Amino acid sequence: xxxxxxxxxxxxxxxxxxxxxxxxxxxxxxxxxxxxxxxxxxxxxxxxxxxxxxxxxxxxxxxxxxxxxxxxxxxxxxxxxxxxxxxxxxxxxxxxxxxxxxxxxxxxxxxxxxxxxxxxxxxxxxxxxxxxxxxxxxxxxxxxxxxxxxxxxxxxxxxxxxxxxxxxxxxxxxxxxxxxxxxxxxxxxxxxxxxxxxxxxxxxxxxxxxxxxxxxxxxxxxxxxxxxxxxxxxxxxxxxxxxxxxxxxxxxxxxxxxxxxxxxxxxxxxxxxxxxxxxxxxxxxxxxxxxxxxxxxxxxxxxxxxxxxx
Amino acid sequence: xxxxxxxxxxxxxxxxxxxxxxxxxxxxxxxxxxxxxxxxxxxxxxxxxxxxxxxxxxxxxxxxxxxxxxxxxxxxxxxxxxxxxxxxxxxxxxxxxxxxxxxxxxxxxxxxxxxxxxxxxxxxxxxxxxxxxxxxxxxxxxxxxxxxxxxxxxxxxxxxxxxxxxxxxxxxxxxxxxxxxxxxxxxxxxxxxxxxxxxxxxxxxxxxxxxxxxxxxxxxxxxxxxxxxxxxxxxxxxxxxxxxxxxxxxxxxxxxxxxxxxxxxx
Numbered sequence: 130x131x132x133x134x135x136x137x138x139x140x141x142x143x144x145x146x147x148x149x150x151x152x153x154x155x156x157x158x159x160x161x162x163x164x165x166x167x168x169x170x171x172x173x174x175x176x177x178x179x180x181x182x183x184x185x186x187x188x189x190x191x192x193x194x195x196x197x198x199x200x201x202x203x204x205x206x207x208x209x210x211x212x213x214x215x216x217x218x219x220x221x222x223x224x225x226x227x228x229x230x231x232x233x234x235x236x237x238x239x240x241x242x243x244x245x246x247x248x249x250x251x252x253x254x255x256x257x258x259x260x261x262x263x264x265x266x267x268x269x270x271x272x273x274x275x276x277x278x279x280x281x282x283x284x285x286x287x288x289x290x291x292x293x294x295x296x297x298x299x300x301x302x303x304x305x306x307x308x309x310x311x312x313x314x315x316x317x318x319x320x321x322x323x324x325x326x327x328x329x330x331x332x333x334x335x336x337x338x339x340x341x342x343x344x345x346x347x348x349x350x351x352x353x354x355x356x357x358x359x360x361x362x363x364x365x366x367x368x369x370x371x372x373x374x375x376x377x378x379x380x381x382x383x384x385x386x387x388x389x390x391x392x393x394x395x396x397x398x399x400x401x402x403x404x405x406x407x408x409x410x411x412x413x414x415x416x417x418x419x420x421x422x423x424x425x426x427x428x429x430x431x432x433x434x435x436x437x438x439x
Numbered sequence: 440x441x442x443x444x445x446x447x448x449x450x451x452x453x454x455x456x457x458x459x460x461x462x463x464x465x466x467x468x469x470x471x472x473x474x475x476x477x478x479x480x481x482x483x484x485x486x487x488x489x490x491x492x493x494x495x496x497x498x499x500x501x502x503x504x505x506x507x508x509x510x511x512x513x514x515x516x517x518x519x520x521x522x523x524x525x526x527x528x529x530x531x532x533x534x535x536x537x538x539x540x541x542x543x544x545x546x547x548x549x550x551x552x553x554x555x556x557x558x559x560x561x562x563x564x565x566x567x568x569x570x571x572x573x574x575x576x577x578x579x580x581x582x583x584x585x586x587x588x589x590x591x592x593x594x595x596x597x598x599x600x601x602x603x604x605x606x607x608x609x610x611x612x613x614x615x616x617x618x619x620x621x622x623x624x625x626x627x628x629x630x631x632x633x634x635x636x637x638x639x640x641x642x643x644x645x646x647x648x649x650x651x652x653x654x655x656x657x658x659x660x661x662x663x664x665x666x667x668x669x670x671x672x673x674x675x676x677x678x679x680x681x682x683x684x685x686x687x688x689x690x691x692x693x694x695x696x697x698x699x700x701x702x703x704x705x
Contacts, residue, residue, distance in 0.1 A: 146611055151531060154521035154581065158540040161578040165555035168562050243454040246447035258451065260690050265458045267632065267686045269639030271656050272675040275663050276461035279468060282667060286464055319458060370546065377548020379642055384663065394550045401554060401646075411558070414551045421548075429542045 166418075173411035174204040208412035218396065218413065222420065225393040228307070228382075229375035232314040236371050237364065239315065240322035244363075245356075247323070248330045259327065266320035274313050274384050281309055281385070309385035310392075314375050322367040329363030330356070362431065369428040373421055393417055462679055469672035486673040496658055496674065503638055503655035506569065510576035511633035517577065518584025518633070519626055523614070525585065526592040544582045552579060553646030560647065567649030575647040576640060580633035587632065591625035592618075624692040631689040635682045 212218045247258045265273065280287050281303035288300035303309050333356060341351035379394035386392070391399065393413065400410035443451075469487075473480025490496060521541060524531075531537075544552060556575045560567055595618070603613040641656040648654065655678070662671055 144611070147528075150520050151524040151528060151537070154517045154524065154585075155533070155537055155540075157517055157578070157581070158521075158537070161556065161559070161574060162540050162544060162552075163536075165559035168558045169551075169555045172558055239454075242447075242450045246443070246450040246454075249443055249447045250451070256694075258455075260687070261455055262458070263690070264683060264686055265462065267635050267639075268462065268679050268682050269641070269656060271639070271641050271660060271663070272465070272678055273461065275659075275667070275671065275675055276465040278663065279465055279667050279672070280461055316457070316461065319454075323454075373546040374548055377550050379548075379550050380660075394548060397550045397554060407558070410554060414554055417548065418551060425543060425546060428546055429539060 169411045169414055172408055173208055173415045174206070175208075175408050208408045209416075211409065212412055212416065221391055221393050221396045222416070224391075225376050225378075226420070228310060228314070228392060229372050229378075232311055232318070232375055233368050233372045235311065235315050236318055236322040237368060240319060240326055240367065241364075243319075244323045244326035244330055247327050248333070255331075259324070262320050262323050262327075270317055270380050273317055274381055277309070277313055277316065278304065278384060281312070304385060305387040307386065310382050313381040313385045314378065317381065318371040318375060321370040325366035325370060326360065326363040329360045329366075333359055365427070366431055369424050369431070373424050373428065376421060377417060465672055466676045466679065469669065469676040471669060471672075474669065486669045487677075489670055490673055490677075493670070495653075496655075499653050499655045499658040502569070502652055506572050506576060506644075506652075506654060507634045507637035510573045510580060510637045511630050513573070513577040514580035514584050514633045515626060515630040518581040518629065519588050521581065521585040522588035522592055525589055541582050541585050544579055545586065549640070549642035553643040556643065557646040567647060568652040571647045571649065572644050572652055572654065575643050576637040579640070579643060580636050583636060584629040584633055587629040588622060588625055591622050595621065624695045628689040628692045631685045631692075635685055638678070638682065
């Protein structure tokens with residue numbers, strides 16, 4: 130039965146083993162990615178309780194119908210109302226979106242020339258360059274941010290350099306400022322921006338540029354009219370790959386940023402670990418996911434289309 | 440063939456310098472004899488020797504290695520299955536949700552992944568510790584594995600599999616004797632990357648860990664919050680060296696994989 134299936138194969142009969150290939154990872158992801166998410170949603174709709182764990186129970190199946198009744202009766206939007214009433218949360222979201230958006234623009238401005246220059250290099254060198262860009266990406270965020278703590282400290286290498294070059298009179302304060310957060314994000318996410326840009330630019334058909342040149346188009350104009358529009362998929366992929374995680378960034382603002390306004394990742398962390406207010410932490414997380422859902426869906430759509438096209 | 444223009448060359452040099460200079464400075468400072476991090480006191484391996492006597496730090500490093508070993512292995516198996524399902528199974532019921540669950544964790548803020556995992560473990564009343572961190576890391580890393588192996592399977596020369604099946608091999612046998620050996624380097628590479636991811640993770644581990652399972656990044660984080668110290672410079676330098684070696688090895692393996700049986704051979 131199975132041996133001649135592949136010849137016709139629009140709707141193959143799969144063996145038990147083949148079904149497991151789908152079902153095992155499916156079940157794992159459902160149990161440890163989807164279900165936890167639904168639990169966050171439920172807890173964000175629960176009351177805070179002074180107990181261990183600090184919220185009213187998720188689901189009481191033993192109580193049967195009554196349990197289900199009390200499950201729905203227990204749901205409340207109080208936590209969301211609270212988020213709305215305290216400007217701290219609103220400011221935290223705005224700040225996160227602002228920092229992430231501005232960093233993404235900076236990354237694009239810095240990353241595009243690098244990716245473009247990579248495609249101009251000889252083939253052999255390109256492979257090495259890709260590896261050089263990938264390598265720091267796999268070194269932990271924590272260590273790379275720590276490296277910047279070294280550089281940016283008051284009498285650190287950067288201020289010494291600036292003083293030695295006579296660019297400043299007084300050593301400027303870098304740590305605990307928004308500038309440090311931008312430096313940290315741009316530094317950490319640069320590989321995420323360069324790689325997708327490089328991938329699209331590298332596939333670009335050279336003959337299009339030659340055609341433009343033959344028709345008398347100056348090189349800068351050809352770059353603007355041909356290269357830039359054709360690299361749009363790379364720009365979108367890179368921007369999303371940087372923007373989405375940057376919004377929820379925790380390590381960078383925590384170690385490099387100031388304490389005046391927290392980014393949303395820090396707010397979730399504080400609500401959870403310091404204030405032990407799990408329902409509020411969950412509500413903050415749910416709102417964050419809602420904010421990110423559109424970019425995440427675009428990202429998935431792009432990735433899947435990329436895979437199919439290949 | 441092509442020559443780099445001065446502008447492009449300068450861009451590349453500055454770009455690479457920007458990426459590497461902070462790490463180089465970190466490593467150089469880790470060999471600084473002076474206790475004051477910013478005052479240069481000559482070369483010394485003093486801080487590395489100091490680390491050898493730091494029992495809690497070594498303990499945390501050992502836990503991190505064990506977590507990374509188990510999580511990377513589990514993630515590789517699950518991620519490879521997921522990649523095969525995505526690439527070779529066409530349209531099956533729930534494929535869209537399946538793909539979504541693979542791509543979403545790649546960009547999901549870690550704080551949310553960590554929080555949701557923790558709430559799951561609390562809801563089902565599991566004691567948090569070594570195994571909860573392993574499960575969390577496996578889930579995160581399996582998505583990366585799936586994407587890498589999937590990319591390899593997509594540009595796989597299908598005629599090799601077709602030949603095996605035409606000669607009467609069952610799909611399972613074809614996979615084991617033809618497909619698997621050819622994608623093995625990609626699988627090995629993704630194992631190493633999963634290992635590096637797990638070894639590096641701070642946020643998800645902080646949420647899902649429990650008493651007695653303090654991983655190395657959690658330990659480092661609690662130290663560096665207090666400021667820069669020479670011991671931390673040394674620990675971080677060692678981690679950079681370990682992860683750097685793993686990634687270079689992984690990329691060489693991927694190259695090997697591409698050289699064997701890619702579509703370019705035809």
